[in-house]
Amino acid sequence: MSPHAVVNEFAKMRRLKVGLLAAVMVVGVAGLSVFSSITSPDFADPAKRSWETLLAGLSLAMPLASPLLLAVLASRQVDIEHQGNGWLSSATAGLTPGGLCRVKLAAVGVIVAAGTVLESVLVLGAGLVLGVSKPVPAGLWLGFTLCMAVTNLVLLAFHILFAAKIDNQLVGLGVGVLGTLIAVFATGLPAALAHMTPWGYYALAKAADYQGGHLVMLSPSYPSVAALAVLGAALFLLATGRFDRQEA
Template sequence: MSAKALVNEFAKMRHLRIWLLTLILAVLVIGIGLYGSAMLGPDFDPSSAGAWNSVLSASGFTLAGPLLLAVIASRQVDIEHQGNGWLMSATSGLTSGGLCRAKLLALGLLVTTATITVSAALLAVGLLFGVTAPIPAGRWIGFTACIVVVNLVILALHIVLSTRFENQLVGIGIGLLGTVLALFGNEIPTWMAHLTPWGYYALSTAAEYQNGALVGLTPSYASILGLGVVAATVFILFTGRLDRQEV
């Protein structure tokens, strides 16, 4: 994969308004999170030791992330199906697998930036709400890193689906199903959450209600790391197979 391929993907993003979709993702995540956050409740105490748990629980990734990531990947890949871009790339020396890797890298940079920006924005919101307790920096960074990994895994999944199926409704439909699975991730046993990539949003949780009280949690770092390794391996194998196929 060359730098030119990466530049071309960013050029396609501008044409496809991927930047706008990513901005919508960030705004929705913050808005949905704040709407259901304990920070807006009358019992919120910004001076309490657990005040940051209210901010950490204000993440709307489980609702907004799965579908919007599916749409972003679909738009970036569908342009190749519509304009015979696979063949054009092959004639210029870039294999279909290399093109998929370029798309993941370009979109991944955008999604990672958006995820980190959302995390920083939630931190700023907590300060604006007057939270004076020490910031749990380690847990906050860990939570952000876990969400980045899960978002990238789901993005890679949808790049694969969009490449494999020309009908982009397949990927969008799976994105809708992923939204449902992500929403119920905290309500199912932990072993079941491990079975789908969307369940790892629940495993990334850094704060949740237990017995009526909002408590801080340590994200399941080992599980998230395992997900990332498995997903990277599958994506490399899939794109490697594309490298050996004729367009």
């Protein structure tokens, strides 16, 4: 992968206002997480404020806000190639369509991964400011953040491939809306059904939820998310490899 090609993608991002979209995603997720926490009855008494409430807020906010915004990020980054015949220009410069998709994932993936970490850090900081006195469950928080970052990156890869094949941005955005619905409703589905779509992994990675009327911490399904990462990477490489062969 050419460093120059990655730098070129970052240059395109400035024109496409990708940074602004990423900021909207970060602020939206962090804001929704904190809002859902401070309005929860479990957070009303300062002496009883807990990290479970904030983790539950994050576990709800990420699947609610991320899928559509990931679709928008991928669609904008790819649509510029459809509009400006960038696929041919890149191929002329020695960068195949599949290679260009891989470069786009690397460039936008850095933004998405950093945004996911920042969302988590902001909510953690909000908990400290709001006076949560219990020790931070650092291991769980880190594991949850990593699982959410992996899920976001797999969905980003999917939307990059989808946008590369379908040049109508509205179709990709429609898939993003559908993904949001699946991600939200997956929290009430059996784990076997949540495994059936990549959006269901938001539910598998949640770190806190209500059980029997009580808010409890949960352990994210690390093996499932790891399997998603491996499968997602393999399918992305296979699909982009096919793009290269078709172009040849």
